[in-house]
Amino acid sequence: MEKEFIKETQHSVTLNVTAGKIDSFRETERTTGTVRVYENGCIGVAGALGEPDEEKLTEQAKEALSFGIPYPCLLEGALEIEERDDEEILPIPELIPTMQDFLDRLGALCPKFAFSHKITLAHNRKEYRNSRGRHLVSEGRSFEIALIAQNRGSGNLFDTFLVWSGKHFDADAVLAYFKEQYDAYFMPADLEPGRYPVVAGAVELLGTSLRHFVGDLYAAGASLLSGKLNEKVFSDKLTVCDDMNPKTTYGACFFDAEGCVSEDYRPTLIENGVLKALVTTKKTAELYGLPNSGNADAPYDGVPGIGFHELYVKPTAKTLKDLVPGKAILIFIAEGGDMTPEGHFVTPVQMAYLLEDGEIKGRLPELSIGADFFDMLGKDYIGTVCDVPYKNAALTAVMMDVTKD
Amino acid sequence: MIQFRDGFYTDVRIEDRSRTVISYKAGTLEEMRNRLEKQAFVRVYDGKLWYYASVTDVGHLQKTLDGLYAAATANPDVADDPIVKRFERNRDKLSNFADCSVRDIPLKEKQALLLSYLPILSEDSCVTLPEGKYLDRNSRFRFLSSLGADVEFDYQTCGLAFNFSMAEGEKKFSGHWQKGGTRFDALKDIGETLRAAVKEQAYFLRNSVPVEPGSYPVVLSPEAAGVFAHESFGHKSESDFMLSDESMRNEWQLGKTVGSPILSIAERGDLLGSGYVPYDDEGTRARKNYLIKNGVLAGRLHNAMSAAALDEGLTGNARAIDCNFEPIVRMTTTYIEGGDLTFDELIAPIEKGYFIKTINHGSGMSTFTIAPSVAYEIENGKLGKPVQISVITGSVFETLGLIDGLTKDVELLSFVTGGCGKMEQMGLPVGFGGPYVRVSTMNVQ
Missing domain, CATH: 3.30.2290.10 (PmbA/TldD superfamily)
Structure with missing residues (x-):
């Protein structure tokens, strides 16, 4: 035993x-x-x-x-x-x-x-x-x-x-x-509807798509990513991990509920655009023949299931200006969005700022942003910057359709 | 016996909670557990600051309480504090579930009930990942205060929740259905309803088409209307949001017209279901509160702190998700009252619009958002083909004013998964519902 x-x-x-x-x-x-x-x-x-x-x-x-x-x-x-x-x-x-x-x-x-x-x-x-x-x-x-x-x-x-x-x-x-x-x-700004670089915390852009990374859904063929393990499906600039590293996710525990420890304490899902793993426990990895990502979580009296901590996207730029020169939209609050079964993502944006050359120029009115899941992480993915002055977190930039209600 | 000290207001909330979780995924048992927890939360107030602590060993309750007294400063006038003066001193014992407690039903019986429904999920070949859960909770609450309040009551919910991921070629859909209630017996004989839900969602997978974004008339089901009422207006009625900015009180004056004259939204904790709170976590008895009556702002929700600050009465809405948190202003069961139409009469005048039948989630600030799951086109007054909608959105106040039709019948819903989230306290069980609601224009994407 x-x-x-x-x-x-x-x-x-x-x-x-x-x-x-x-x-x-x-x-x-x-x-x-x-x-x-x-x-x-x-x-x-x-x-x-x-x-x-x-x-x-x-x-x-x-x-x-x-x-x-x-x-x-x-x-x-x-x-x-x-x-x-x-x-x-x-x-x-x-x-x-x-x-x-x-x-x-x-x-x-x-x-x-x-x-x-x-x-x-x-x-x-x-x-x-x-x-x-x-x-x-x-x-x-x-x-x-x-x-x-x-x-x-x-x-x-x-x-x-x-x-x-x-x-x-x-x-x-x-x-x-x-x-x-x-x-x-208190500095008002505006912009015409169109396509713009949208900058936000990774979870605001990718949060609703995380379920497509779940091992069970993947194995059942019900994920948009089903059948694509080890394939290059996203931008080669994109590396996405779950962040269990206490240096970047304060207070995080570096091991999962089954004692699995990932390299850099960050289970990797996408590496240079290649889907490297799905979110699994030891059991689901074994059951479906998938690599174990080390994402087990469990209530204190329960069987391990999957859990997720914080998204870590590997930085591609040193400064916000390098990442999005010119006009861009910095998202502060975007709640209530979702994705259709076919992968079209739309979310209202309750609070956003207009950026020009990496500096805030003013607060924008309420907007909606939308994009296709594969495009967001593929051809429309711009990059990620950490250590930015706003939001106290890394920021990810994606080209998206912006509309005003 | 708890020893309260003079010079302080003190209350103690004790919850003895039983929780069962049984789950199957793809025909395999994933989880089977019954958790029993007894915890307490204590509050001491000295007229200046509140001191809170949670207690995981109720045997140490007095010691914890004495620690809070040591941190606070005795105040001989605390009884005259406007917050303390508002507290009710109810003494009551309520028991609705002693004869039907889910604690008395063996795990094996609960498991057998869940197992009896699982084959239905796999009747259609498009279901690739069938999942089923049985969930129940029975809690015995006791509330005591230094003012003499002593209230005991029980709470119970039980239910079955099914998720069924569907895939056929490139088409994907996450199906779900659940039945929640307060009595185990009510979960029997629901197979045909579950079967119909799976069939409908399989049809949706195969036949739904992307919506053409735009502004359209929209009809909300009781589920969608309930979420709309909860998210769009219920949260705005939680008056702890009014304490920091005094100008909010002018913006939210009672008597102001805030919606269509046919719209009334009520809130009450005395209805059995997931939002049943006969006494709130400050010992206040539940009552029916109108948030909007005939389109006019009629009331708001309070705990004692917000009621004192706004010089209004208690409403029975001080709630915490468990004994790790202090009570804050929360909803119980929130619903839109019914109108005078049938469903057919409601959709008859719509040339082109959408019917939102089920939803994935909703949220609301100045703009509300609902993410539909199953939705249908309405064409020339009849339901048409299923449509995929990412979100429906709108300005809360504009939309409240655009409600132009309600059915007679009101459906109140209880859920055993999810719950309401507010800041650090997520997953609070609430009830909600309403009639079918027609809105003349909403933004559909």
Whole structure:
């Protein structure tokens, strides 16, 4: 009988902000334990909330083998890695005064905005070990300021978001970053409908297409990508991974729920335009004869299924100006879009800026953007840049049809 | 026995939750589990700041509470705080599911029920990946406050959810259907309804054509209308969004005309289903609240903090997804009230338009968006061929004013997957629905 043991502790302190003032302090700590056992091609799982009793969970997991849930695959072999990134970001007792001071300064810098929402300091630890000698420990901290901004008098629930996350909080730098977006918000801009380079976080452009990368759907022939594994179907500039690397996805755990560790902690789906893998668990990879991408996720008492973290698109340009010289559209909020069964993607854009030579020139009215899935990632893919001044994340550029409602 | 301290407002919410998940994919058992969790969430208020903590071991509840008291500052006048003065002091015990609790039904019986339906998914050769899930939840809630509130009630949902990916040549479609409710027995004998849903979606796969984008009259099914009401107006009625910007209060004055005179949107937590909340997470009793009545802004949703800030009454809408979070203003069951037409009368005047039967998802800010799944053309007052639509969109307020027809019958829906997301709290069970709703013009893409 093979066995896996997982223990996870998530500790967080969250401040709620209303009208620029902190009005609550929430502290939560949640520890869970999981034992999974494997015998005769089946899996048995037991989990508990609270400090785990491994022996008791092991007995319960053995009993769960009687459900007969097939899980025919081998556990990962011996490997020991410990990734600890647990340097304190802000001491908890200083959190309220430090952040209220920050909010007061932000309010003075951005008087036309009303601010609300959350500031969260998190500390997570996850340990995985199995009967084949694998022992992995991931421990990390993250800090996020996520503010909803309402333009006073607009009547809207929210007009934009100001979000920053990082490991080193420098109030002056974050304030300057937010102020730049505030100033841009109040500069009106316009453009004629047509085809433009559209720049956005990768998930805003590709999020609705992710299901086509799911191994089960692929094997069933129901994915737009079915039959295209190891084929060059996209732009040769395009490399797309799931980002489990804590250096770029703060607080991320570098291994998946089955203890799989990818190169650079980033399971690769597309490499230089070639479809290299689908999103799988060990089981679905085995079942369909696919490479295992290492994308297992699991509830603390459940059988592993697939999970996805953050999209990482390999940078192709050094600066935003290099990526999109001339006119381009920078998407800030694009919610509610979807793709037809044939792969035509359309989304309304609630907040966007006009870029010229990589600099924000003003805020655009509401737009719609649309493109074909294969074109977006193929002939119309422009490239990706990281370390950009806006959005605190990498940005991907695609040529798209832009319409105004 | 919990010891509350003077000088603070305190409440404690305890949930004892049972959750069952059984799932099959392509005929193989994927998951079978029953999770039992008992957790608590405690809140202490000193008139200046709220202090929250979640408790995974209810035996440590007092210790956690004492820690919050130590962090807060005792305030002898806290009882006069406008938020505290609003809290209700209900004492009640409600039990709707003691005689039919899903906790008492063996896993094997639930599994057998799910298994009995799976062959239907594979009757059509175009289904390449049949998936079925049985899901249930039974919760026993207790709410206690330092003001003397002591409320207990139970909550239950159960249901079956099916996904069936379809492919035929180059044509692909993600089919889905589900049945949610509150009683296990209601999940029996639904085979013919499931069969009809699979057949309809297979027909859609084979015969649907891309829509010609443009502006058209649109008829929304109760499912689409319910999502529209929830997304387009329900979220705007959650008044915690009004606390930061005082000018919002002028924009959202009660009595303002915001929609067509035939439009009324109601919200209530006392209807059994996935949005059943007889007492909210601040101990407030459920009631019927009109958001829009006859086209006029009639009310909004509150927790105690927002009600105090706007000097309005409680509505029973303080909810948290579980005991890891504090309650915020959320919907329960939101629906459009019915009109006076039959479905045939509703579509009769439409020369060319679209009927949105099922949807994938919806969202709404100043512009709302619905991503349809199965949709049909309406031509000369009759339903026509199936059409593929990416999204329908429109300005919320313009669209509310363009509603020009409602059927008599209202359908309220419960779901066992998905749920409502708001900021960090995703997947809150809510109910929604309405009649069939005709909108004179919507942007179809």
